[in-house]
Amino acid sequence: MDMNRMTSGVPMVRIDGARVRNLREAKGLTQLFLATSVGVTTDTISRWENKRYPTIKKENGLKLAEALEVELAEILESVAEAEPQPAAVEAPAAPTAAPAAPAAADAAPAPAPESGGQQEEEPAAEQVLPAARPPSWPKFAGAGVLLLALLAFLGWWVYPVSEQFTITASRLLPRHTVAGQPFPVAITVASNSTTPLSLIVRENLPEGAALLSAVPAYSAYEDKAREVKWLRKIDGSQVFAYMVKLKQPEGAAAFTGKVALSRGVGRQIEVSGNAVVQIGQFHWADADADGRISDEEILMVSDEFSGIKGLAINIDQVEEIWLGSGYVWNKEKKRFEVLP
Template sequence: MDNLAEHSDRTPTPIVAIDGTTIRRIREAKRLTQLYVASVVGVTTDTISRWENNRYPSVKRDNAEKLAQALEVSLEDILRREEAAEDAPAEVAPPEPPPRRRLRLAVILLLAGAAILGIMFFRGAAPGLKAERTLPPYSAPGQILPVRVKVERPAEGGSGFILKERIPAGWRFVSANPPVTGEAGVREIKWLIPPGAGTMTISYTLMSPRETPLRTAADFGGEVVRSDERGTRREPVAGAARVTVAGIHWADVNGDGRIDDNEIMPAYYLTEEMKGLGLDWKTIETIWASTGYTWNDKLKTFEVVR
């Protein structure tokens, strides 16, 4: 009776089904001999051969674990498919997040996607151009006014660009350096600039209508247009955009009726830079050497005060 009870209390030895073909493939891939594997598991090489030939498809679990250890893989890697599937714990679906959490997650994913697209776009975008216009605050009726547009191009260069300048109504184009492309329009003048790098200055001169009433504002506008394989981009010209028509010389920046020492040097450099574009340096120098000037609106000319 005691022996019967002892046998009934014994736990059955766990048995698993191994895949002999997989075992052989792993052993040969790792360049392990049957003798080495047999010594680790504690069986004979004949047993290893029978396992690999699927002659003993079911083995004790502890032997299978030792075999997996010898092959340096997990136990599941050498079990038959159906055996591994039975031993594997069932996947439990994660609990569905509450509605508010789902909404928050959707917003985060949307923002992350937008950020990635933005990074891709800006990495792929060509460097832009920066253009800035400088012009005097005053211009007398019927007199020539200097205008400059400085364009900052990327140091690495790139494609060329088009500069378009919209001039005030009734004003007449005089000259430019570099020359304008094509015929100067009534309200727009254009330059087609070839590829290059670094800063480029485009200078031109205009003449305001003789009959323009004093204290009239004249507005400028413009844009830089650049086209390449990525498409066409337009950037507005920044900087000064308004001139007041008055009986004041353009070199008299503060409008006090004279050209002082602080104003003469910038006027000189600008006149030299724009030589050949119609600026009257002689009149500027004469006014500077005198005590001042007045504007004769009837004759549309400056009169020097001695």
């Protein structure tokens, strides 16, 4: 059976649903992750795994294999499973040979030449040599080239070459903050892939951190592990931002993060950029901790954070401090006081 079919001009493949389910569970992936990676519903993934829809579009099969981090061939149903071989049939016995023709001696005698006449000797026939045949190797060579080209095309069609691309993930984290005061964090993930890329962004918050909001909305948050997860498909670049506050009164707090990919070399990358914030008496927008917000600092806030729609930044407070000559943190009243 041909595992790659054409239905109304659309390439189709026959997948092994049980193998898909086993691979997904072994890698700790959810049906939601596969559905998001392929661009279908979780109900469709369930039908595939239960072999209710064993034949699917080849395009979806490739995306499914990418999400499972395997080659397409590993999730295809084998020929032996798809079509049992028929039992061997005994070949019929060879037919009995026909009786041999009577010997030449038994044949009717040739008529004798007429009496009185001398038999005329016939001249020997001129021997004609057959014309030389052109060599057949060019024909076979041409057929071989065509066969190799066909096999190369089929190999590319079933097992396309993986796209080579680069991906980066960088965190923008303020250098300073005050305990109990909200501050923003932004992770920018960028890729030069020519096709949309499914990925999972994992961000681990420091102990005592409280997650307030996230843009886009996070897919899951494990409170015990303080891990934020986003399951998304990006096309080019995507910013994952959130608001958080810390409880510890002073010291340093560290953030860590990783990005897991559905395909590509490495499959997982670390989030680079600033990973430590100092907890003290300085506003998060005061990058150099000099007790004021300069023109450069407010422009940085505007460039990096104001364009993230839905992120609850108190931009009015930042602008008020910028317009003043400086600020101080009132520990008793737990607020910033702007100096005239």
